[in-house]
Amino acid sequence: MKTKQMSETQPKEEFLESLANGLKVLNIFGAGAYTLTIQETAEHLDVTRAAARRLVLTLEKLGYLQQIGRQFSLTPKVLDLGYAYFSSLGLHDLMRPIMQEIAAEIGETCSLGVLDGQHIVFVAREETGRLLKLDLNVGSRLPAYAHSMGQVLLAGLDKDGLDRYFQQATLKPLTPYTYTSKTALKDLLKKVREQGYSISVSELVEGFAGVSIPVATASGEVLAGLGVSMVLGSRGQAYLEERVLPVLLAAAPRIRAAIPDRGR
Incomplete structure (x- = not known):
């Protein structure tokens, strides 16, 4: 709801959906998930698997996620x-x-x-x-x-x-x-x-x-x-x-x- 209101009240170019989704990925872990696969991330965010893959790999590259097999988990860097x-x-x-x-x-x-x-x-x-x-x-x-x-x-x-x-x-x-x-x-x-x-x-x-x-x-x-x-x-x-x-x-x-x- 908050995302929808923001996009309605601000010019579209001022709202970065990719950044919003990246933060949502971190919030999924905060809600109790310990690990996530790319497919599970896509389902949580209601985005394509390709989009979810870009998000988690970007967060991994930045050091916020680590990959073990197909699973991704948080690193202490999020602190x-x-x-x-x-x-x-x-x-x-x-x-x-x-x-x-x-x-x-x-x-x-x-x-x-x-x-x-x-x-x-x-x-x-x-x-x-x-x-x-x-x-x-x-x-x-x-x-x-x-x-x-x-x-x-x-x-x-x-x-x-x-x-x-x-x-x-x-x-x-x-x-x-x-x-x-x-x-x-x-x-x-x-x-x-x-x-x-x-x-x-x-x-x-x-x-x-x-x-x-x-x-x-x-x-x-x-x-x-x-x-x-x-x-x-x-x-x-x-x-x-x-x-x-x-x-x-x-x-x-x-x-x-x-x-x-x-x-x-």
Whole structure:
């Protein structure tokens, strides 16, 4: 309907049907399809098979789709489109004062990250004057399953999204404490979802720990993860639960109030 109205109110040459159909292909995956053939794409869009072939091969050439046999599936590059949303939303600007306060109160770096396929990507960090720091920067990527921020982001996925993650995930034993069982990780993510935070100790690297909470809208849509990572040293899990976690949880209402709600 929207396409018809647009074509009626604007000169035909200002509406690119091929671009519209290319975006529709990406939306088909967003509606729950994991893979598509050229024929299925043609049927979804009600176009010829030749037209559907040009669309999917163009998206593959641009890096948004990958082909395995006759099947096409999304690649993490589609998240570049999502990063544009984060930029337009000004998520870093909204979170920066809160992140600065958290970093100052705890004395550790506070980070903001998003999920990119099987990894988290740091999109903002607020440092402290502490000499001993993790060697991580904006743009750094870490396996989601072995990091507290990744765990809150995975816990925020819907069932289809989580199923897709586990279909592709390879859970390597990075330390003796890493979750390598998909069943155990699913149970952990259920717990993280229910409690609203994740505490990770020595799962990524022995001696390193992290505490993270989801950055979510009032309706519960998880946009990013916010967390503190540190060299644990002589401090134990009790320090994370009693000193770090309360600071993050106290910030959660302010985060929800700061984020515009897109609705569902």
